[in-house]
Amino acid sequence: MxxxxxxxxxxxxxxxxxxxxxxxxxxxxxxxxxxxxxxxxxxxxxxxxxxxxxxxxxxxxxxxxxxxxxxxxxxxxxxxxxxxxxxxxxxxxxxxxxxxxxxxxxxxxxxxxxxxxxxxxxxxxxxxxxxxxxxxxxxxCEHKPDLTGLPRPRYDILNDDNYLPIRSIQITRGCPLNCEYCAVPKNFGKKYRIRSIEEVVADLEALPPNVYFVDDNILLKKRNFSELFRLMSTMDKEWTGMAPLSIAADKEYVKLIKQSGCWSIYVDIGPSVSFGLKKEITSYSGMVERSLEYIKTLQDSGIKVMGSFIFGFDYDDESIFDNTLEFLEKSKVVEPEFLILTPYPKTPLFDKLEAKGRIFDRNWSHYNTTHAVFVPEKMTPERLEEGVNYLWEEFYGRMNYVEERLGANGDVESIHKKLLSSIPNLFRDRTHALVVEGISEMAGKKDVKQITEDELIRLWLKNPPAIKRIVAGIINDLGYGHYLEE
Ligand code: B12
Ligand code: SF4
CATH class of the missing domain: 3.40.50.2300 (Response regulator)
Incomplete structure (x- = not known):
């Protein structure tokens, strides 16, 4: 040393x-x-x-x-x-x-x-x-640490210019459930440990308004979380987090979550829905109806639903892709994520596929949910990748999505300019509003609408790397990445 x-x-x-x-x-x-x-x-x-x-x-x-x-x-x-x-x-x-x-x-x-x-x-x-x-x-780590009295994360080591104005905070560790593709129980144990709500509130008080709860499942330990959300109702925080979709079964809880400042929830919609989407399995079609109902409950209460759809389960065949688009159409989920099932090492899924000799790619860089690293049961790995790419393109690239977001009229020639000049419209929802806040702060304006097109373009050209990267990311998300290369 x-x-x-x-x-x-x-x-x-x-x-x-x-x-x-x-x-x-x-x-x-x-x-x-x-x-x-x-x-x-x-x-x-x-x-x-x-x-x-x-x-x-x-x-x-x-x-x-x-x-x-x-x-x-x-x-x-x-x-x-x-x-x-x-x-x-x-x-x-x-x-x-x-x-x-x-x-x-x-x-x-x-x-x-x-x-x-x-x-x-x-x-x-x-x-x-x-x-x-x-x-x-x-x-x-033989003995999982007690979560009482943990020191506050040192956010000061971060270069704030690189990030959205949102702070991550953790309230729980471990998970008693056993989803076959998940590494959490193996790494953090099956006991669900939760921090003292008093300490969490004190941490929240010391943080800026936008917060991300990195906890895997805010539906477990509902009593503790309810106490936290009640206290947060008076705190003027805006937060996002993760939960199973069934969180919406309890409408009172949803109401409380909303009152506490929740603006979006990332839910795993994949496994149950994709099973139910198989039209021949009528006994499961109830899952689809129920999921639609849950999504609507969240949306009606003003919570944005960010849906994670995972593909490649043994019961998924190629019909799953179009069925998912249909589901998205019906559910109006605004920010879906399409992921390929990935057997992370030491998970039950890895062991199962490995035992059957179905894992063919051990390049860990491919274990990022955009590659098929194993042979699916009802389609080829190539078709699985193509199907997922098709969904990204269909959903984010389709014109009505862009129109909806930009108020553009499909005039492809000027779309690049429009993308720049319409950024305030583009960021209509809360995720994107966070980006806007960052941009307006850098432009020295309180309200992003006060930024003129010229100023925005100047910012874009002279930009601090953070703006360029964030905006480029969103333009890519919308399927217009090729305009950035010109
Ligand atoms: C927030 C999160 C993200 C964030 C940020 C990533 C991050 N690491 O901060 C984002 C959204 C970018 C992300 C992305 C992905 N994630 Co993620 N993510 C999480 C989540 C929910 C919380 C991570 C966290 O902040 N924990 C809190 C901190 C305090 O814990 P920690 O990072 O583990 O650190 C502790 C120790 O591990 C240790 N430690 C950590 N690093 C180091 C380094 C050294 C040297 C030392 C000594 C100690 C140490 O010290 C800390 C205190 O004890 C975890 C689940 C979980 N419960 O951990 C999954 C998790 C880490 N993600 C996972 C995965 C797979 C992904 C993806 C790659 C795929 C996916 N699920 O979609 C994607 C990326 C691709 C995509 N499609 O987006 C897996 C990892 C499995 C694996 N084998 O790698 C996890 C465990 C979830 C799971 N269900 O299995 N993720
Ligand atoms: S996916 Fe979520 S609920 Fe399932 S085991 Fe992992 S942490 Fe628990």
Missing amino acids: KIDKNSNVKKMAMIFPDFEGLPLKYRASIAPLGLTTLAANTPENYEIEFFDGRLETIPEDLDVDIAVISAMTPQAKNAYDLADGFLEKNIRVVLGGAHPSLLPDEAIEHADAVVVGEAEGIWEGLLADLEMGKSERFYI
């Missing part, structure tokens, strides 16, 4: 590596929470510099003592390449996060130490061991 023995100050790089295949590009503009949480647990004598590889190039000549890298599976290859480069320069490397926790034996080939699972209670000891040159290879 290149530590100056005379100085107690050490330099640490924290890195969230790049990965491909985030079709809704603006999501990269939400800052990751794992490393800011780790930073909060890092002793003060470490000077931390944070890099988000999705948004910036990691300098090759980083002058640091230790590199700390977090990786989900699709980031693993980039994480390992970076790690190898650091090791060559005699910089100490620690790997952690979802993928190294699932496959520590693979990760240790590229690191001095690997943290398996949560870092609280392990991290400071690991750093001390590294400093003394006697670190272990694996640091395993």
